[in-house]
Amino acid sequence: MQPVDNFAPRVLAWFDEHGRKNLPWQEHRTPYRVWISEIMLQQTQVTTVIPYYQKFMASFPTVEALADAEQDEVLAHWSGLGYYARARNMHKAAKMLVDELDSELPHSVEGVCELPGIGRSTAAAILSISRGVQAAILDGNVKRVLARFHAVPTWPGEKKTENAMWDLAEHYMPSERCGDYTQAMMDLGATLCTRSKPQCLLCPLEEDCQGRLTQDPTQFPIRKPKKAAKPEKSIQLLVLTNPKGQWLLEKRPSVGIWGGLWSLPELAVEESVVLHTEQRFATQVSAVTPLSLFRHTFSHYHLDISPSQIVVSDIQLVGEGDKYQWFNPDEALAQGLPAPVRRILEQLNELGMSVR
DNA sequence: AAATCGGGGAG
DNA sequence: CTCCCAGATTT
Known part of the structure; x- marks a missing residue:
């Protein structure tokens, strides 16, 4: 200057x-x-x-x-x-x-x-x-x-x-x-x-x-550094619950977000929970309970999560290797879980998983 | 919806 | 000191 x-x-x-x-x-x-x-x-x-x-x-x-x-x-x-x-x-x-x-x-x-x-x-x-x-x-x-x-x-x-x-x-x-x-x-x-x-x-x-x-x-003047207007993404997460009261967790790929952690099955917000679930898991859905929507914020984006609890008749876990696994609630909570997933499951656990 | 403006006031 | 806000307009 x-x-x-x-x-x-x-x-x-x-x-x-x-x-x-x-x-x-x-x-x-x-x-x-x-x-x-x-x-x-x-x-x-x-x-x-x-x-x-x-x-x-x-x-x-x-x-x-x-x-x-x-x-x-x-x-x-x-x-x-x-x-x-x-x-x-x-x-x-x-x-x-x-x-x-x-x-x-x-x-x-x-x-x-x-x-x-x-x-x-x-x-x-x-x-x-x-x-x-x-x-x-x-x-x-x-x-x-x-x-x-x-x-x-x-x-x-x-x-x-x-x-x-x-x-x-x-x-x-x-x-x-x-x-x-x-x-x-x-x-x-x-x-x-x-x-x-x-x-x-x-x-x-x-x-x-x-x-x-x-x-x-x-x-010029150089603008104030933006509060990094974080992009917003939305997903749905499924808490599949079988007649034994167990939850279905899915092992995440070792790379990427939540790499290697046990998470919940995920689907796009546009998709129908019932149709997607019945198709993906070849099962009959007997009840769906929407859980409360919440926002999880990462360093670089917001993730709006719509969780649902779904009671299903038993699912045959074939051909997917070890990707999916049923867990009793206490077992599930002992696994490495992403924070928002833990939050969902802990809340369900405290409510005694009542499906209201 | 977000940036802008000059000074006050809080931490 | 360094941030953050007030409170409305402009982009």
């Missing part, structure tokens, strides 16, 4: 041409007005925010007005925006400002971060836009622009990656026009370097954007 030289000038030149400069909070750029806009914009898009912002400013034109308001009144103005904890934090911060800081926002990022609801990025946005302080933001927009420009190969949720991106953000923040630069980066991310369908051909950073060099800039 080698920084380039003329990053900020290109971004600013683009901003002068194409940036948004007539948003309500861009007029009378006081720290208070910018602060409120940034809190609203944390959670909601510009077009939605505008009417809320205007009504809010009409009712609470100053930090003193906000601090004096009842919480209910503040929340009423927030109604429809959601994330009400942020409105409560903002209200609390207004009271702190008036009571302890002479109604003036601190001039440093660290100072502003002391207020509830304001972190490093929001603090930098407020101070750079309203006071020209040279402090960089790293919100979702800027993360996306930087991750693409440098084809950052790791997930920004990792601390290491995030720190590196903060370094880049600070590095690129110019010493002049700090507020315009902050606004420009937000605009770039919001209007061109969008999550899907970025308009690279209009971008001032296009020529040396590393993400653009790959086939697909939208691969």
